[in-house]
Amino acid sequence: MRNNDRFGERSHIDDELSGSDVERDEEEQVWLPTGQSADPAQSLRIGVYICRCGGNISDVVDVERVADTVRLIPGVTTAKVHTFVCSDPGQHMISNDILEENLDRVVVASCTPFLHEQTFRGAVARSGMNPYLYEHVNIREQASWAHKHDPEGATAKAIRMIAGAVGKLRYAQPLEQIKLPNHRRALVIGGGIAGMKAATDLAARGIKVLLVETEQKLGGRLNYLGRVYPSESAAAELVTELAQRVQQDPNIEVLLGWKITAVSGFIGNFKVMAEPVDASTSSLPGVHATVGAIIMATGFRPYVPRDGEFLYRSEPCVVTLPEFVQLMRNVSPDAKTLAYKQQKIRNIGFLHCVGSRQLDGVHEPGPDGRLNTYCSRTCCTAILQQALAVRKRFPQIGVFDFHQDIRTYGRGQENYYTDASRAGVVFFRYNGEEPPTVQVTPSSRAKNGALSVVVKDALTWGRELEVDVDMVVLGTGMMPGQIEDLIEQMKLATGDDGFLQEVHPKLRPVEVAVNGVLLAGTAQGPMNISETLAAAGAAAVKAAAMFAREDVELNPYVAEVDQSLCCGEAECVTQCAYEGALKMVEMEVDGELVQRAQVNAGLCVGCGACVAVCPHRAIDLNGWRLDQFEAMVEGIAADIPGRSCESELVTIH
């Protein structure tokens, strides 16, 4: 008999675990949930797969012992260990067992579900099993990594976590994804280069796009640039090319000078409202639209130095890089000299990392209390491009560059550095902890320039140097765009840097936690133009793939009302925080018209607030039912063969 065989094995394991020989009769109680009278799953065949993660797990957790122990849980018919369960052979092993051993439930104990829950749901589905009869247990982040120095405890914890998942699975029911119609139209927020690229990419694929831009003009930040590196073509050309394609494409509808003021709904079915930015000059009514996907191409804003930061706004010739770009753009073709605010410019100092790579204790936080600890990625090359342009256009002007590291990383960018060196740009290097300062030059010495940059220069072994210049250009970086309203409306996440946060930089780099919302360009973080174009294409392709389907499929973890138990007290509706997710409807019961709660599966997020308040337990959450929670707790708290739960409380730290 199978059970006897397994219990036979168990005493061997008991010896290993505790050294004591426990009576079998006692053991038989061990794994059985005590709180529930009727276990619906006596005849289940559950497969448990434990991943070594190439050593990430098995270097700490004794995975063989985990397998040997969980194999004893009633209902578990298979427990196996594999080096990478997520690999093809690992998935194949599961598929095979489902078919050959007639498994009807599967648990994989591996890394975070964030990485591989979908992988394994897919694997079991391919073998014909309902994907929601699968449970994922994270014994890497939560056991081997968290308890690296306590292998015994980590192993015990892994066993208990799996036992909990098995318990939950005993009460699991097959679920189907919720299918809803997909509105084959995308909203692109932002008409800069990212937004225009994403819009034209989708439109050229035959997908309708609504493009909303707050400015009166397409092009975004590119409208303020001169030439773009490394092609040295005019930014205006790029804007014109894309803007023409946007305006000529019948699939794209453009709203200039409009903003998005309301967003609701879900993937495939977002309801958005657009209104003119300046309501005082426009009598146009707001526009409602239904879109299937939203592409966030909201861009960045340049860092603006605080008053007095490097003498900005206190000395006229301290300017930001964007201001300097404007100055250079406006130089007349026959100008022999460069002048700014009546000052002839003979020497210029360029400062890198203004508003970027800020350090705690060195820099002053911004008004929001935040330091820009990140690198803005584009400024090094942009500065060198300007430095080189100055040297070429006005060879008599001395150009001095103050940097921590020169980050000309991209294709064609290193040339700016070598060319600038060859063109006579003089480089100084400072340590991030000791940034240079800008001072007004003492009048006795002012003939070389009214300003001086004081720097502890690493290239001359830390000597303090004063470099006199007429103008200081602050290499200002990028800041997150001001889209607090949208972030709030759409419940988007931002990172420590304030930029919009992707789900995972490699697995889902342009997606956010809200399904159907995609990131394009510098809304996500600093990027240069070609990187922005690529990111916009990557966002567009995700939208295009989504629109290749007739329906959108949503997770089935939504509330469901048992109409036979609902008494129409509406406490759940009062608790529900998601508009329209739960409402009272009139229906006929036994010839009487009564009020009953009803869930809108598209709007329900499965938070469970309604479940907690229902006095009749008439509402429950699919996939996370109360009986499943109870079984999970039973499983976790059960006595492991040979070891009571209480004894473990000491072991698990």
Place this chain on the structure above:
Amino acid sequence: MNTHVSSDFTPDAVIIGGGIAGLQSALDLADQDLQVLLVERQSSIGGHMIALSKVYPTLDCASCITTPKMSAAAHHPNITILTNTEVEGLDTRDGVHHVRLLQKPTYVNFDKCIGCRLCEYACDTEYPDPFEEGLGAVRAIAVPFTNAIPQKAVLNAEACGTCGTCARVCPTEAIEYDQQPRRLTVRTDAVVVASGFNLNAVTVKPQYNAHRSHNIISPLMLERLLAPHGPYGRVLRPSDGKMPSSIAFVQCAGSRDESIGVSYCSRVCCMYAIKQAMLLSGALPLADITLYYMDIRAFGKGYEQFFQNAKAMGINFVRGKVARIDPVEDGDLSLHVETTEDAEDPLQERRHDMVVLAQGMIPGWQPADSTPVACASDGFVATPALTAPTATTAPGIFVAGTAAGPKDIVDTIAEAGAAAMQVSQYLYQKRSSVLVA
């Protein structure tokens, strides 16, 4: 997994290269219901990425990120995968690309092989394992590595002693010693070049003397040493198996150097060296780790913070160019370095017992030799279109990832998505104009 291709198979797109760029492009096209043929010259898809230990800045294990994409591609009904297959050339006639493929013999019939590895266990001939960067050994007939796709044995004819054991133990009679190369031409409307990169040789700078010491290693070797499932299961230096106690990273050892013809920045070396330094300090808590650099280029999202964390962990960052490396007694290495830190003594000699050279990225394939795709002066595929960074000089042929210049995984994945978008709109435009005409 679809692995069969007949000459009348006309996929919507052919992807050249099954690394992370090719996989991502293939998935993004297949998810739009387009038929994709993915061609890989190695015995497994996964490219360089599957052999890495962990990846910055999240420190996820590389296998954990790569295997799901490999597996998703292998199981996708719209993706056909040919491994051990090279592109011999490509001609475009009337807008249709004729891709000439060479399927190299594996001496194993993939239809019959069940991946049981009995042949591998029985084989008694070994050669340096390319997956382990030569640090371990692999049997002459073997499944390429644990999480390889496909899980099929491949026989290395150069290593094989032709003893016949594998054929005798194979339960499915899959071994075919007389297998011949097979040529076939596939017609398609669109192509993505995702042929990746190689590293230039560790010996590229003669003054580093890499040919004179086993302890001057490549960063890919260190990736294997650091991988939990690597050749030794821990970090040992190759010459004598000693646990290194002082490790040097020499940056820009094959890039930013006009003397070796690679004047560009390889873009990933700063970050992987920082990552490797962090992982090393975890694996060898007592070791001294020093990174010699010109500029730290931690430019991506979360990278600067990663760099600052490494500094806080006690990794030594020394700004200085290493001029020369000499092997000295006990397998150790002497580095001559000019630092910018000590005015009294800028020219220093420093001893380490293992040195990692940050080699430069160079193109993995030269498409210009056999296809209409032009390369730029840096040797990588040229991308002249301003608003379409993945378009090549040839209509209908696109490029993704490091085939178009050094790039890290994050940027590669974004670009692969962009290339897939270009392909799908190219196909849509081409086909709707045919319909109109």
